[in-house]
Amino acid sequence: MLEEVLLALSLVFDKYYALLLPAALVAGALLLRRRKVLLLALLLVVLVVPVLKEAFHEDRPCFSESFQGDCPPDYGLPSFHAVSSTVFMMAALGSVWFWPFAAFAIAASGSRVYLNVHSPSQVAGGIALGIALYAFSAWLVEVLDRKEDSDVRKEGVDPAAAILTASYRRKPAAPVRRKAGRARRRKR
Amino acid sequence: MNELGRQLIHIFFGLGFVAFGAVFGKTALVELLIAAVVIGLLLIQLKLVGTSVAAVDWVLANFERRDSGLPGKGALFYFTGALLLVSFAQSFKLALAILAILAVADGVATIAGIHLGGSKLEWHPSKTWAGTLSFVAFGTAAAFPLIGLYSAFFYAVALAAIESIDVGIDDNLLIPAAALGIAFYAPVLGVV
Secondary structure (H helix, E strand, C coil): CHHHHHHHHHHHHHHCHHHHHHHHHHHHHHHCCCHHHHHHHHHHHHHHHHHHHHHHCCCCCCCCCCCCCCCCCCCCCCCHHHHHHHHHHHHCCCCCCHHHHHHHHHHHHHHHHHCCCCCHHHHHHHHHHHHHHHHHHHHHHHHHHHHHHHHHHHHCCCHHHHHHHCCCCCCCHHHHHHHHHHHHHHHC | CCHHHHHHHHHHHHHHHHHHHHHHCHHHHHHHHHHHHHHHHHHHHHHHCCCCCHHHHHHHHHHCCCCCCCCCHHHHHHHHHHHHHHHHCCCHHHHHHHHHHHHHHHHHHHHHHHHHCCCEECCEEEEEHHHHHHHHHHHHHHHHHHHCHHHHHHHHHHHHHHHHCCCCCCHHHHHHHHHHHHHHHHHHHCCC
């Protein structure tokens, strides 16, 4: 019974990951606070994983004539399923949504080993890469935000740039409001 | 807990991973590290949502840097960096050698920098020449039994240079990632 459930779950992640990933992205964008970091990390995953697969050209365990079933044609290191699902888990860290995203990551990563399309080491490498790419994205977003803040302080908000980067969130008005309040009180 | 104690634990854990890998092999080390990463993430999550786990609270109170932001970040990135190395390195011996450099050289460099002092690096005012030279010396000593003197010295110098630059990314991730990048081109220079 357990075997059948695991196999069914693994096949769902194998056949329908192209649907599950966008669904997770929509859920992440709606539910999680660190959307910008999540999106940047996923973009990096999409760009970096194929390059690494070609660079390391490590065969999948299913690259043998005795394997029965569908073996993906690309190389195995790192596992795209593991990298991408780990990024969601990292983005959800600290929120109540961590647990469903962690279950998603464990199921997506474990299914690859269960179906023998990745070795445990390829999945482990994927998980480590997912954490590293998420950490790198968080660092990059922080650096860019800090730079944007200092640019705004120096030059003010450029409306055209602000529309392009959707950053009409700077609030230099807060101290001004306080001053206005004080001035009003003084008038009274 | 002072910095000396923190770095001694850093060295002890790193050498522990190297010894474990040398005795039990790559698969066992990957399993140990993945377990450490997953358990670490679960404990960080519990801490972030306000659940008190006595042992974790004690470890964080005694070993965590005050300015680390995410609780347990240092340990999580240390395990993640080690897992990156073991999974991606072209040879397992090289992965163990870089792990040894990360453990010994990074730890000793911090201790030397604090206790020996001396002139500061021009490009990083909070790091010293004593720390950087200690990184090279102890890194070479830690890695040469695994990859030979020439390769060990090459990696120790390259990683000391990278460690001395303050890019703002945690050393425990930066050093393994940089080492993997260097290892890709190292054969051109006759290095392992």
